[in-house]
Amino acid sequence: MANYSVRNQVAIISLCSPPVNALSSDVRRGILDSLKKAEQDVKVAAIVICGEGRTFCVGADITEFKSEFKTFPNLFELVDILESSPKPIVAAIHGHAFGGGLEVALACHYRVALSSAKLALPEVKLGILPGAGGTQRLPRLIGIDSSMQWIAFGDEYSAQIAANIGIIDRIFPSNADILESAVQYAQSIIGKSLINRRVSKLPVKDASKVSHIMEKYKQIVGKKSRGAIAPMVCLEAIKHAALLPYVEGMKKERMGIEALMGSDQSKSLIYMFFAERQVRNWTIPGTGINSKNTKPIKVEKVAVIGLGTMGRGIVLSLLKAGIKHVSVMELNKTARENGLLFIKNILEGYAARGTISETQKRSMVDALKPVSNFEMLKDTDLVIEAVFESMSIKKDIFAKLGQVCKPSAVLATNTSALDVDEIAMVTPKPKQVVGMHFFAPAHVMKLLENVRGSKSSPQVIATAMNMGQRMGKVTVLVGNCHGFVGNRMFRHYTVETDFMLEEGAYPEQVDTVLKKFGFAMGRYQVGDLSGNDIGYRMRTKFEMTNKQQPPGAPERERHGVRYCPLADFLVESGRLGYKSDGKGWFRYLGKNRELTVDNEVTSMIDSYRRRNKIVPRKINGEEIIERALYPLINEGFKILEEGIASNPMEIDLILVHGYAWPRHTGGPMFYAHLIGLPKILRVIERHWNNAGLREPHWEPSKMLVRLVKNHGNPDIMSWTTLERETVRSAL
Ligand SMILES: CCCCCCCCCCCCCC(=O)CC(=O)SCCNC(=O)CCNC(=O)[C@H](O)C(C)(C)COP(=O)(O)OP(=O)(O)OC[C@H]1O[C@@H](n2cnc3c(N)ncnc32)[C@H](O)[C@@H]1OP(=O)(O)O
Ligand SMILES: NC(=O)C1=CN([C@@H]2O[C@H](COP(=O)(O)OP(=O)(O)OC[C@H]3O[C@@H](n4cnc5c(N)ncnc54)[C@H](O)[C@@H]3O)[C@@H](O)[C@H]2O)C=CC1
Numbered sequence: 001m002a003n004y005s006v007r008n009q010v011a012i013i014s015l016c017s018p019p020v021n022a023l024s025s026d027v028r029r030g031i032l033d034s035l036k037k038a039e040q041d042v043k044v045a046a047i048v049i050c051g052e053g054r055t056f057c058v059g060a061d062i063t064e065f066k067s068e069f070k071t072f073p074n075l076f077e078l079v080d081i082l083e084s085s086p087k088p089i090v091a092a093i094h095g096h097a098f099g100g101g102l103e104v105a106l107a108c109h110y111r112v113a114l115s116s117a118k119l120a121l122p123e124v125k126l127g128i129l130p131g132a133g134g135t136q137r138l139p140r141l142i143g144i145d146s147s148m149q150w151i152a153f154g155d156e157y158s159a160q161i162a163a164n165i166g167i168i169d170r171i172f173p174s175n176a177d178i179l180e181s182a183v184q185y186a187q188s189i190i191g192k193s194l195i196n197r198r199v200s201k202l203p204v205k206d207a208s209k210v211s212h213i214m215e216k217y218k219q220i221v222g223k224k225s226r227g228a229i230a231p232m233v234c235l236e237a238i239k240h241a242a243l244l245p246y247v248e249g250m251k252k253e254r255m256g257i258e259a260l261m262g263s264d265q266s267k268s269l270i271y272m273f274f275a276e277r278q279v280r281n282w283t284i285p286g287t288g289i290n291s292k293n294t295k296p297i298k299v300e301k302v303a304v305i306g307l308g309t310m311g312r313g314i315v316l317s318l319l320k321a322g323i324k325h326v327s328v329m330e331l332n333k334t335a336r337e338n339g340l341l342f343i344k345n346i347l348e349g350y351a352a353r354g355t356i357s358e359t360q361k362r363s364m365v366d367a368l369k370p371v372s373n374f375e376m377l378k379d380t381d382l383v384i385e386a387v388f389e390s391m392s393i394k395k396d397i398f399a400k401l402g403q404v405c406k407p408s409a410v411l412a413t414n415t416s417a418l419d420v421d422e423i424a425m426v427t428p429k430p431k432q433v434v435g436m437h438f439f440a441p442a443h444v445m446k447l448l449e450n451v452r453g454s455k456s457s458p459q460v461i462a463t464a465m466n467m468g469q470r471m472g473k474v475t476v477l478v479g480n481c482h483g484f485v486g487n488r489m490f491r492h493y494t495v496e497t498d499f500m501l502e503e504g505a506y507p508e509q510v511d512t513v514l515k516k517f518g519f520a521m522g523r524y525q526v527g528d529l530s531g532n533d534i535g536y537r538m539r540t541k542f543e544m545t546n547k548q549q550p551p552g553a554p555e556r557e558r559h560g561v562r563y564c565p566l567a568d569f570l571v572e573s574g575r576l577g578y579k580s581d582g583k584g585w586f587r588y589l590g591k592n593r594e595l596t597v598d599n600e601v602t603s604m605i606d607s608y609r610r611r612n613k614i615v616p617r618k619i620n621g622e623e624i625i626e627r628a629l630y631p632l633i634n635e636g637f638k639i640l641e642e643g644i645a646s647n648p649m650e651i652d653l654i655l656v657h658g659y660a661w662p663r664h665t666g667g668p669m670f671y672a673h674l675i676g677l678p679k680i681l682r683v684i685e686r687h688w689n690n691a692g693l694r695e696p697h698w699e700p701s702k703m704l705v706r707l708v709k710n711h712g713n714p715d716i717m718s719w720t721t722l723e724r725e726t727v728r729s730a731l
Helices: 025-040 075-083 100-107 122-126 134-153 159-164 178-188 207-224 230-243 246-260 264-278 309-320 333-353 358-367 391-404 420-424 458-470 486-503 507-517 523-530 532-541 566-572 599-611 621-641 648-659 668-675 677-690 702-711 716-730
Strands: 002-007 010-015 046-051 089-093 096-098 110-114 118-120 170-172 301-305 325-329 368-370 382-385 410-413 433-438 447-452 474-479 587-589 594-596
Touching: 002 025, 010 025, 010 178, 025 046, 025 075, 046 100, 046 178, 075 100, 089 100, 089 178, 096 100, 100 134, 110 159, 110 178, 118 159, 122 134, 122 230, 122 264, 134 207, 134 230, 134 246, 159 170, 170 178, 207 230, 230 246, 264 648, 264 668, 301 309, 309 325, 309 333, 309 358, 309 433, 325 333, 333 358, 333 368, 358 368, 382 391, 391 410, 391 420, 410 458, 420 433, 433 458, 447 458, 447 648, 458 474, 474 648, 486 507, 486 523, 486 566, 486 599, 486 621, 486 648, 507 523, 507 621, 523 532, 532 566, 566 599, 621 648, 621 668, 621 677, 621 702, 621 716, 648 668, 648 716, 668 677, 668 716, 677 702, 702 716
Parallel strands: 010 046, 046 089, 089 110, 096 118, 110 170, 301 325, 301 382, 325 368, 382 410, 410 433, 447 474
Antiparallel strands: 002 010, 433 447, 587 594
16 A cells, blocks of 8 residues: 655655565555545645655565556556656655666656665566566666666666666665655755656667667677576567657567566566575474574574685675674695685675775674684584585594584584484584585575484574575575485486487587576586586495496496496596596687587597497487486475475575576476476386386386376475375375
């Protein structure tokens, strides 16, 4: 709804729809009713539109997307009504003016803002475009070039930047009273002509350069969008602002939004938006323990053990979260010095770019406390261990931590696959131990996979979850199993793509198909970039590598299961990837390290096939997608079935934020929901039945089978509930 009042000739329409004043049908109706009152009241000479509470307005109510367009006034109807008002309207912006919120402001005749306010047209991130005149009004205010930058990428900008380019007419200090300031401003413009204040009537300044600008943004968007369609549709709509009168341009904008709204990509992106918020409400399946009934302990002092690749990024994340005391412990002198230097250099870089102030930088550097022995950690609230991936080293460290740390201290391990319970058992209080699995580089990657051990106490879990959120991470709580959620699922992707190499595909073909699907890089380029030796080390642990096999052992089988040794040959011939002189699955040549196909690798694959009498066959794109991605989906269902994740959203967030799964497909589980579970199951069963040595990753998940058998193609939001009901009724 919207509240209405009048103060010294100025009518105030305040949006009131907590928490973020989204433009629900009630709010739109409220604005319209208030506007009518203001227009009819002869004592009113100007109008202010503002937002109650923490923000001006974050745009259309996303939860009403399915129905909102039926009720009058629509958002695009409302903005035209506002702009044509005979009385001047001032938008008073604090907090956020996002999406439809900014479009409402653009339809007002003046815009004022607190310096702390943020503005954006982020619709593209929901797979749509600003469909309430945003693509037509913004270019008339700031030009085609800047509009393409704002709309096609959807980033947020400060009020000051918006003022510099002409969106905001007056900035007030962040501590000013926005309403009071806006009312005074409105009084100052009473009686002024509105002729040049109706943005839809303005010419587009850089209209003559539209073709050139369009070409520039097409190139950038083509490279960045990874198959997302909305950015290109946004560019097309903005282009029409330069070429057509406002009314005609609006028709094009309307066609754009009609094409995008309700598309699979938009559904996926909206699902992601809500998943990122819902994941804060964690729960331990089957226990009734959740974020609402469990309080974290207060964390002021944190320690990080190990300052290698991960430790240094974790330290930076803690400093950025405002932790004022971060102890760092690293045994190796060179690693310690390099780690501290790395951290300081990154902080210098943030300060140079203005991401943090000089004062903040100094206080972050002061917060760093190198320590040399465990005794110095005795009053630490949270310890995060990030040493080598070795159970014996980790056990040694946790045994010492268990002795010296205070009883309430939370002891976390950043292991990527080791058993959190086994580590916990060496401490006197296993309930204090939890996994905090960061992703590299930890100060950049948004994902944190927190692992609850079987003994981890609710409060310890709450503390790890709370710390992740303080660090601004998408923090997902998962159960303890080998590889947790992400690595457990992703393993199948590498295994099955390698099988396709055996059968007839080549690395460049697989990567091209995966990139077309939306991955930033294909499986083989990722391997080269992160180092093919990482997987090799893992396989060595399980005695699977080529070198570890006794003479005469079958080349394509390990422990009774199909195996492809091509990745072993690669590493054993010194092709670790990018870092080994640009040699891996591909060759990286020249100053720019251009990716090229290497005949040596092609010959290696060909001779392997000949040796094993494999007749290569043509593998098409559809098969590559199915075989690379469906085993991962199948594993996702097994993870749900075991309660390792509480719901499909958690799995999707992990894959999107930790493994670059394309966001506009919503993650593997949402993608499966879009394809339809009966088809997913059919394909999985076909591969399971065809596989010579039955590959475990094709064994259909029982939960998937039950869902399809009992419910056909149920909605993703009901999967876990339906599964629980089925299992309960079978007991
Ligand atoms: C079928 C064809 C029909 C075609 C018909 C065509 C007609 C078209 C007519 C009109 C088209 C209109 C087009 C348009 O311009 C639409 C829009 O405006 S889309 C919305 C654009 N806005 C956004 O994307 C903003 C989204 N929000 C944010 O990014 C953040 O919330 C924000 C940075 C603003 C604040 O962040 P923070 O402080 O961290 O708060 P939270 O994110 O935690 O949010 C708090 C709370 O609020 C919920 N929420 C946020 N935004 C919205 C929203 N826009 N709608 C509904 N709910 C929202 C959020 O989920 C949180 O809820 P919790 O329950 O607390 O988790
Ligand atoms: N590198 C990656 O991409 C990821 C690694 N991990 C996990 O994070 C942990 C650390 O991995 P990396 O940082 O990559 O390893 P790393 O080898 O880069 O760093 C480990 C550091 O720990 C130090 N160290 C070893 N024993 C120590 C001890 N007793 N006390 C203090 N310092 C000690 C070493 O000197 C080294 O500097 C491992 O468990 C790994 O599995 C988790 C996610 C991603």
